Amino acid sequence: MWKYIAKRLAMVSVVLMGVTLVAFSAMYLAPGDPAEVIALARYGEDLSVSQVETLREAEGLDAPVHVQYLIWLSHLLRLDLGKSLVTSEDVLAEIRQKLPATAELAVASLLISLLIALPAGILGALRKNTLLDKSCMFVSLVGVSIPNFWLGLLLIWLFALTLHLFPSFGYGSLKHLVLPALTLGTSMAAVTARLTRASLLEVMGQEYILAARARGFDENTILFRHALKNAFLPVVTFAGMQFGYLLGGAVIVETIFSWPGIGKLLVDSIFARDFSMVQGCVLFIAVLFSLSSLAVDILYAVLDPRIRYDRRD
């Protein structure tokens, strides 16, 4: 297993190299002169041409793109992500500061989604085509269809404005976490529930379940000992990917609830053409994504005895 993890980590670093290259060139391909946009943010609309040129020189934006990229990479090797071009703040410090909020929201949303989706999906599969199943699937269809921002505003209206149960915005306490996590969690739960149901139905129809039934196991044993673990495989993959997405930041939800996460930082930086901040954020999100997909693969081995990474090495 350790060998496999080491191998995967090596692969991750190759992927990250690709990510840095794409992130770097994508920003340069976007329209608009970066020096001008950054100068606008720094000095306001009254800037002059000479100011833009001074800034271009000072920030090294006049060098060819590949040179800029190599310089950035050499800094990166020393774990130096540079300073924000717009605010001059340290990129790594800024990301580190946003990380707790992002992680908190991601974990809580994932938990909420699993707490709703797993029971709903299992119930749906076991009581296939009953009213209970149909209503579970209907609710989840609604859940998939409602846009996050709309659901967020509805939750604010209900729980903050009408019932006064939770704060409508902000970050800091468990109470602040509830509404944004619920917004993200419920919309994710909808997909996960459908996936769980479909996967469990497929597994329940397989021969080994029939064999287990023939050997006289009761339904509960069959479900918990034989079926669920296999049915969870695609669910784990999906949840892992969702977790990566959440760590990357759920921008809209972060904006609605004034949640100081990485997603919003990234989007704001893109609009401000804050190259160093964008590159830092993208790299960071890519690392988190890769690690969460690694975690999913490891979970796979735990869930499915047929998957043995060590033997393949």
Add this chain to the structure above:
Amino acid sequence: MNRSFKFILIICMLFAVIGASACIGEEKDGTAKDAGSRENSQELVVGISTDVSNWYLNMFAAGDSRFVWSQVYETLVRLDSDLNIIPGLAESWETPDEGKTWIFHLRENVTFHDGTPFDANSVVFSYSNHSYVRQAVLKPVQSVEALDAHTVKFVLEKPMPLPFYLTHIAWPVMGPGCLDEAGNFIKPIGTGPFKFETQAKDQEIVLTKNEAYWGEKPLLEKVTFKVIPEATTRVIALETGEVDMIVKVPEYDVLRLDAEEGIQVHRKLSTFTDFLQFNCDKSPFDDTRVRQSVAYTIDTETLVNEVLEGVGVPAGGRPYSPVMMYSDPDLETYTPDLDKAKALLEEAGWKDADGDGIAVKDGKPLHVTLIVSKGVWAARHNPIAQVVQGVLREVGMDVEIKVLDEGAISKLESTGDFDMILRSGYFVWGPYPKHFFVHHSASPYSHYHNENYDQLVNEADMTVDSQKQEELYHSLQTFVIEEVPAFYLVHEEKVVATGSSVKGYTISSEDPWLNLSGVYLERK
């Protein structure tokens, strides 16, 4: 290890992580404030849309930074709530030579938040070369020197109404204590009624009362600015009582909030004006008649009443908001006249020959692009753009709307690859003439070239005599109405809403200024 045991272990770890993060939250709960715990305190909580981008004068204070800056920092010259010029940190000023030299007599017994006295040196420090305002706006300033402890002399290379410029809160006087010995910024030090306390990035900024304030002492003990980017959330936060005051209330919420018990909506005409900027360098808008045709087509009164729910004042082509100094009250603005609009288009050669509703000239259909920014004004600009698109179709103009971010827009501007841009009156902060430079040939944003216009603007900019200034600005406004380098649509109303406990607030016309003098809280 047993497999199911491993599975249970992983689940337990997941819960442990969540539990831990919940505990982190719990810990902070003690400091988190909600409406209940603020009872009887004089802590005002204000919802703003962006965090303070920077605190120092080497950069521009963007977005809502200035609402916060105006509590901490002060300017030499101030504007009252109706934009009349009044003394600030300078008690009086004079120009011995018709605007090329300005001498400011500073207020005595004023101290910065760190206890150091406010004097001429701090003014020299604030307007020295390292301040961005000297590099960007006040380029004609040649030198700033201290004549004595309380007198400062500005020498300019050409006459300029300098005091007007110095009212802008993004160019205030800062204490040299802002910097450490190596010249690095450490913390904001101003002379304002509130002192900087803490800032949690993208969350909140806390200010406390400056006990040693020279002017009318604030009644509030503490002001907390909460960063709430989404306008809807900001409005709800006011309704739930989580904040006491919000700025930048969207137009579509004004009437509803106004009807709500306990909430007060404060409105005042600001200096911002939305306008359609034409690219006069290329067809079809290089023809004045086509631009005039647009002016006769768009009914700005309907725009205000239908799109903005009555919030704002129809401009009808007038560049200066009526609240601004030198706004010409007798200016004849445009009233919609579709027949005239069509006739002007035809005169310019654009005629609908094949009956498809789109005018054609030399075989080319009248197809134009309208660029709208994704930025802060988007909520207002998007519906306005759609109405403009709709009505221009009636006279035979096929408008394509492009929503782009600032970077993309500046690119198209520099290449001249656009027809119309919907903008808000940038450069309009006080009653000074800056905005007219937008259409000046020398401006990087201008796509209009007219020597007479340039000359008028140059002359107005260098005139100090107020009567002469007024004449010049009136003729500039007439010029813009006749020549239409841009069509001015709506004069913006600034909207601030307060909860029932907030007393004594007076709204000011100056857009990025929040006057908290005299404000106190009466919580029930």
